[in-house]
Amino acid sequence: MVKWPMAQETIIRCDLDFEAEGKQVGYLGVPKSTNDSAYGTVTIPITVIKHSDGSTMTFTGGVHGDEYEGPVALMKLARMLRPEEIRGRVIIIPCLNIPAVLAGLRCSPIDGLNLNRVFPGRHDGSLTETIAHYITSELVPLSDVHLDLHSGGTTLEYLPTIFVDRLEDQAAEKRNFEAAMAFGAEITVLFDDYPDTGRFLTSAFMQAGVQNFSVELGGAAKVNPAIVGLAEHGVRNMLKHYGILSGDPVSPEDQGRSPTRLANVKNARCYVIAPDDGIYEPFIDLGDSISRDQVIGQVHYPQHHDREPLAVKAPEPGFLLCKRPLGNVHRGDNIAIIAQPAGDAG
Numbered sequence: 001m002v003k004w005p006m007a008q009e010t011i012i013r014c015d016l017d018f019e020a021e022g023k024q025v026g027y028l029g030v031p032k033s034t035n036d037s038a039y040g041t042v043t044i045p046i047t048v049i050k051h052s053d054g055s056t057m058t059f060t061g062g063v064h065g066d067e068y069e070g071p072v073a074l075m076k077l078a079r080m081l082r083p084e085e086i087r088g089r090v091i092i093i094p095c096l097n098i099p100a101v102l103a104g105l106r107c108s109p110i111d112g113l114n115l116n117r118v119f120p121g122r123h124d125g126s127l128t129e130t131i132a133h134y135i136t137s138e139l140v141p142l143s144d145v146h147l148d149l150h151s152g153g154t155t156l157e158y159l160p161t162i163f164v165d166r167l168e169d170q171a172a173e174k175r176n177f178e179a180a181m182a183f184g185a186e187i188t189v190l191f192d193d194y195p196d197t198g199r200f201l202t203s204a205f206m207q208a209g210v211q212n213f214s215v216e217l218g219g220a221a222k223v224n225p226a227i228v229g230l231a232e233h234g235v236r237n238m239l240k241h242y243g244i245l246s247g248d249p250v251s252p253e254d255q256g257r258s259p260t261r262l263a264n265v266k267n268a269r270c271y272v273i274a275p276d277d278g279i280y281e282p283f284i285d286l287g288d289s290i291s292r293d294q295v296i297g298q299v300h301y302p303q304h305h306d307r308e309p310l311a312v313k314a315p316e317p318g319f320l321l322c323k324r325p326l327g328n329v330h331r332g333d334n335i336a337i338i339a340q341p342a343g344d345a346g
């Protein structure tokens with residue numbers, strides 16, 4: 001008989017040996033009992049590659065199921081990376097929220113939850129909560145570095161961006177910044193006051209002192225080929241930066257792109273929301289410069305086309321880091337994120 005309080009152990013099964021040398025491909029097995037499958041299992045594919053001594057880097061993608069460039073890059077990495085190429089350990093989970101990925105949805109179709117808002121998770125929670133708990137209890141302790149790959153999903157589209165937290169420990173911040181620059185995104189955003197609720201996947205790694213990064217690669221529920229290429233270089237660049245792969249990171253310039261630009265998102269006002277329901281007509285595109293109070297778009301009223309559209313003004317100057325790619329908007333939808341240039345990346 002189970003005695004209360006119950007043990008906080010994970011209910012997720014993984015038959016891989018994280019300490020074994022070589023390459024292993026398997027899955028995290030999450031129990032799921034339904035009308036269709038009494039003792040069913042949701043299987044989350046995972047690859048573990050270990051060779052010799054070195055750091056452990058963990059990659060996650062597909063935390064949201066409608067964000068594709070990261071998972072594609074990670075599936076390629078998992079297939080191609082050979083043990084003899086590395087020193088250390090690489091843990092790759094391209095599609096962590098596999099039910100959402102298979103459904104093409106941001107949140108889980110099983111329990112409706114957003115995996116990136118339920119950390120640290122619960123060992124006895126819903127399916128999404130048990131996945132979060134597994135990461136917190138089992139994978140975080142194995143990791144020295146973690147990179148979480150996102151895109152904007154169906155309702156947002158980003159310039160390819162890596163995020164770095166400003167830290168009180170300046171040496172630690174410099175260390176994180178150098179690793180982020182090695183990724184080689186178009187934009188590196190330094191967050192002054194990141195609104196970390198403690199419920200993100202990255203929160204679990206951060207709280208344990210694991211070096212931790214997230215990227216937003218593209219979005220609009222597309223698979224952008226140029227951004228997949230950027231992500232493929234990015235994940236390998238990070239492995240090179242940490243000495244797990246040999247060689248130097250391939251810079252954006254050597255990939256035929258512009259150098260990484262530094263930016264901030266200086267306050268919550270930079271997250272512009274739709275002022276009304278209707279059809280949003282943007283006047284600017286990703287990367288365009290924005291002045292304060294510039295009209296960046298307008299909301300039309302489909303049922304009252306004689307009515308003057310409602311102008312949307314930029315509350316802060318900067319450039320367009322992220323946009324809503326859909327015409328349909330409801331009041332409160334995030335339609336733009338304005339970032340501010342932050343000087344020289346060199």
Ligand SMILES: [Zn+2]
Pocket residue numbers: 063064067150151152153
């Ligand atoms: Zn996401």
